[in-house]
Amino acid sequence: MHDDRDDNNAVSRSVPDGTSAARLAERGLRYALVDTASDAVLDAWLQADRRGFHAPAPPADSMPRRRDAIRGLRLIGVWDDAAPAGARPDVPIATTVSWPNELTVPGGALPMYAISSVTVAPTHSGRGIARAMVEGELRAASSAGFAIAGLTVSESTLYGRYGFGPAAMAAEITIETGRARWTGPEGPGTVVFVDINEAPALFGAVHERARLLSPGDVSTRGDFWASLTGADEPDAESTRARRFVVYREPDGEPTGAAMYHLTKHPDVFSKHTLEVGCLTAASDAAAGALWRYLLSVPLVQTVKAPLRPVDDPVRWLIGDFRAAAVTVVDHHWLRILDVPRALESRTYAVPGRLELVVRDALGFAAGRFSMIVDDAGRAVVARLADAPERDAGADASPGEHMELDAQALASLYLGGVSADVLARAGRLGPRSRGAVETVDRMFRTARAPWLSTWY
Numbered sequence: 526m527h528d529d530r531d532d533n534n535a536v537s538r539s540v541p542d543g544t545s546a547a548r549l550a551e552r553g554l555r556y557a558l559v560d561t562a563s564d565a566v567l568d569a570w571l572q573a574d575r576r577g578f579h580a581p582a583p584p585a586d587s588m589p590r591r592r593d594a595i596r597g598l599r600l601i602g603v604w605d606d607a608a609p610a611g612a613r614p615d616v617p618i619a620t621t622v623s624w625p626n627e628l629t630v631p632g633g634a635l636p637m638y639a640i641s642s643v644t645v646a647p648t649h650s651g652r653g654i655a656r657a658m659v660e661g662e663l664r665a666a667s668s669a670g671f672a673i674a675g676l677t678v679s680e681s682t683l684y685g686r687y688g689f690g691p692a693a694m695a696a697e698i699t700i701e702t703g704r705a706r707w708t709g710p711e712g713p714g715t716v717v718f719v720d721i722n723e724a725p726a727l728f729g730a731v732h733e734r735a736r737l738l739s740p741g742d743v744s745t746r747g748d749f750w751a752s753l754t755g756a757d758e759p760d761a762e763s764t765r766a767r768r769f770v771v772y773r774e775p776d777g778e779p780t781g782a783a784m785y786h787l788t789k790h791p792d793v794f795s796k797h798t799l800e801v802g803c804l805t806a807a808s809d810a811a812a813g814a815l816w817r818y819l820l821s822v823p824l825v826q827t828v829k830a831p832l833r834p835v836d837d838p839v840r841w842l843i844g845d846f847r848a849a850a851v852t853v854v855d856h857h858w859l860r861i862l863d864v865p866r867a868l869e870s871r872t873y874a875v876p877g878r879l880e881l882v883v884r885d886a887l888g889f890a891a892g893r894f895s896m897i898v899d900d901a902g903r904a905v906v907a908r909l910a911d912a913p914e915r916d917a918g919a920d921a922s923p924g925e926h927m928e929l930d931a932q933a934l935a936s937l938y939l940g941g942v943s944a945d946v947l948a949r950a951g952r953l954g955p956r957s958r959g960a961v962e963t964v965d966r967m968f969r970t971a972r973a974p975w976l977s978t979w980y
């Protein structure tokens with residue numbers, strides 16, 4: 526398996542991007558890597574990050590843990606050293622953080638450059654600071670050798686302009702328990718409560734297996750499960766409200782885990798809402814058993830699961846299809862930086878030949894590429910010279926050809942949307958007659974891509 530640690534060292538040490546540094550310096554702003562050896566500098570960065578997402582300032586006694594959680598990452602800040610008297614010049618006016626993780630793709634996995642905590646203080650918004658930081662991170666990712674970058678978003682209007690495309694959707698599923706008679710099979714294992722102290726390790730171990738079954742999912746960082754479960758803040762009110770269950774196989778092995786909390790109905794005690802904070806499972810039996818458990822908790826009228834795969838089988842496991850309402854939202858946004866390496870990292874449903882012309886305003890993915898997929902579903906992708914006539918005699922017959930932009934390529938990459946849909950939406954460029962159908966037959970996946978967490 527891929528070892529994140531080598532990439533992590535390379536990423537966290539690489540210098541911030543010179544182009545963005547110069548662009549921001551013209552506006553009197555200092556763009557730099559955060560000195561992670563200094564507690565005071567880390568605290569100021571954390572303060573800016575929390576402020577950017579409207580989160581309360583963290584309790585003082587949580588700072589050592591929070592510092593440790595980010596110390597190994599690539600932290601960037603932008604400082605306005607000319608801030609007027611009274612402002613805190615040590616607190617950055619903008620932040621980002623990046624780290625390497627691993628993205629599951631059909632037939633395998635590849636290293637991904639994860640970007641998060643993109644914030645710009647409202648006092649400095651609208652001046653191109655976020656653009657400088659995001660473009661800087663993409664250049665850093667590309668020069669560190671990453672074929673792909675990814676992020677989850679607060680607004681879906683932000684990142685298309687940088688060549689990110691929504692690649693894995695999420696389903697928000699709401700089920701009326703009174704109508705949802707269980708019709709699915711009964712798993713052989715057992716659902717048991719677990720204590721919060723055990724939850725991070727158990728959830729992390731189950732997810733580590735589950736994520737490899739789901740293109741679009743990612744590996745998680747060291748502190749992730751302690752933070753998601755709340756085990757790092759056991760006294761917080763939100764943590765104390767959580768319940769944790771694990772599905773154990775007959776031999777005791779945990780293969781599924783779910784976390785939830787209940788909200789009272791204002792008037793009727795038997796009408797609680799159960800909100801699922803996480804449901805991760807390494808087998809269909811485990812996922813089914815956990816769904817069945819969640820739908821049978823007493824005094825609950827509604828179960829809400831906000832981050833499920835769009836092809837979650839749950840509607841086929843209950844007696845009334847309309848007991849479940851499903852809303853689909855964009856969730857995992859990907860950015861292809863190296864077209865041959867990204868396309869060669871996944872497998873394809875059928876053999877075929879394609880010529881892709883990718884347009885990319887930032888340059889990373891731009892070019893003409895030939896793609897040949899063999900009978901085993903493995904692709905060989907080569908960059909072609911730009912002028913089509915120069916390749917007229919090339920060995921690899923181009924087959925069908927399609928022009929598209931980097932955003933469309935990212936959205937097609939995991940099979941999360943079909944070329945047919947993008948073509949009907951006018952999102953693809955000029956193409957040969959059979960190109961859409963060929964792309965869809967090749968890129969199709971049995972399972973819809975899904976990212977099971979936020980990052």
Ligand SMILES: CC(C)(COP(=O)(O)OP(=O)(O)OC[C@H]1O[C@@H](n2cnc3c(N)ncnc32)[C@H](O)[C@@H]1OP(=O)(O)O)[C@@H](O)C(=O)NCCC(=O)NCCS
Binds near residue numbers: 650656677
């Ligand atoms: C979103 C945010 C980072 C933008 O920062 P900013 O420095 O004001 O953005 P920029 O001035 O660099 O704008 C870059 C581009 O994004 C656009 N943009 C900025 N905010 C936008 C928004 N909320 N919705 C849509 N487009 C937006 C700008 O119009 C500009 O477009 P262009 O360069 O194509 O002309 C900032 O408002 C913020 O911190 N928001 C709260 C935290 C957050 O949600 N962060 C995103 C996490 S995923």
